[in-house]
Amino acid sequence: MALSGIFLILFLLIHAGLNACIWANDGGVMFNKAAHFMGANVVPRVLEIGLFVFFLIHIIQGLVLEIQNRSKRGIGYAVKMGNRGSAWNSRAMGILGALVLIFLAVHLSDFWYPSRFGGLTNMYIDTATNQIVPAGTAGGKEYHDLYAEMQHQFTSYPWIIVLYEIGVIALFWHLVHGFQSSFRTLGLTNHKYISLIKNTGIVYSVIICLAFMLMPLSFYFGWIR
């Protein structure tokens, strides 16, 4: 759980970083080039396989753990302890994870599937001037227009935005506990580091999730075009 979790935490950092290219507000030139690099270069492609493996490990292990742990109590308490000893999100990791998983399925079919298996329109960027040029222009290089797909998804369907926001909020609470918990499980905490790890986890979760939450909104409200 902890190792796969830390891998996924690193992945989110790259994902958010690359996606932040949309805020260059250049019609998707920088973003589409970055997405192209991730799709064309062999290193990200190998990492992508690793990513799917780690996702599967994390999901399957999480499910098994949740089922096993839920079976250990027997008869439940009449009066629950609630938040008197632990934070609600630390007890709801399974449910939060399931919400993220539902979001992930929609998210992959929205963007990952079309970008890998076709379904995106193309756009052309002049290799010398870095400007968007019409098809057939000399010096224009062809790129998948993932940016246009984002714009289409996030301006056409408000319910998709709602779903994304809910998914990312669930991810946020999952990360706030998951970040520090993974370090605890690996035994990498002591009195000296625990507050550093906790605070880093909170700052990380806030930045990553705020970035992801602003992306659909930026398109919807036309902050970027």
Place this chain on the structure above:
Amino acid sequence: MEHYNMNLTLKVWKQKNADTSGKFESYKVSNISSEMSFLEMFDVLNEQLVREGKEPVAFDHDCREGICGMCSMYINGRPHGPWQGTTTCQLHMRAFRDGDTIVVEPWRAKAFPVVKDLIVDRGAFDRIIQAGGYISVNTGNAQDGNNIPIPKDDADKSFAAAACIGCGACVAACKNSSALLFLSAKVSHLALLPQGDTERKQRALDMVAQMDKEGFGSCTNTGACEAVCPKEIEITNIARLNREYLSAGLATDSKSH
């Protein structure tokens, strides 16, 4: 603090034995002094029940001074009741007010089957200790204490971990019924001292293996255990145990696991 008397309603779990199902029974107790301990209040209730020809409530207790780890009541949704760092026997009735209803349940975990009413069988903890919670190397005759230099910080941490009385509140509080706070305290207090250091790897492996066998859940670092521990054992012990366990698993060449 001002002394006062109170009348209370108790909702107590009654269960004949591990094989039968239990249910809550309501009792009224009156004129309970605010200076009584929680167990003394139960003594009053039981004497009242005996006088009425009814069966008294079975509960665990021994030293009644907070050091034996026998008392094990889950009071109003919290192991050992509302006070921080306090065992049930040291919880006093001034924690409650006249007219309160108090719900008392046994520890709930499959690894701690109910023996009767509020008494659970914590033999699983004994078997975890038997699996490796001791030092088996020959430490020789008693020698001058200063022969083995131990840093003060290590001695303090070891002592703090050794304060664990094995009451099982950590298991009762944990949503996964995990015994890791108990286990980590028992591994830590030995691993931090030179006498326990030599067997630390095998100890961690053996005790964790026994814990899994007993049917406790796994730790998801929620922190509920630390919050309710009457001896305030710190959750950083769990990180130490995980460290011990992971490095032991990588380093040991024993085939017994």
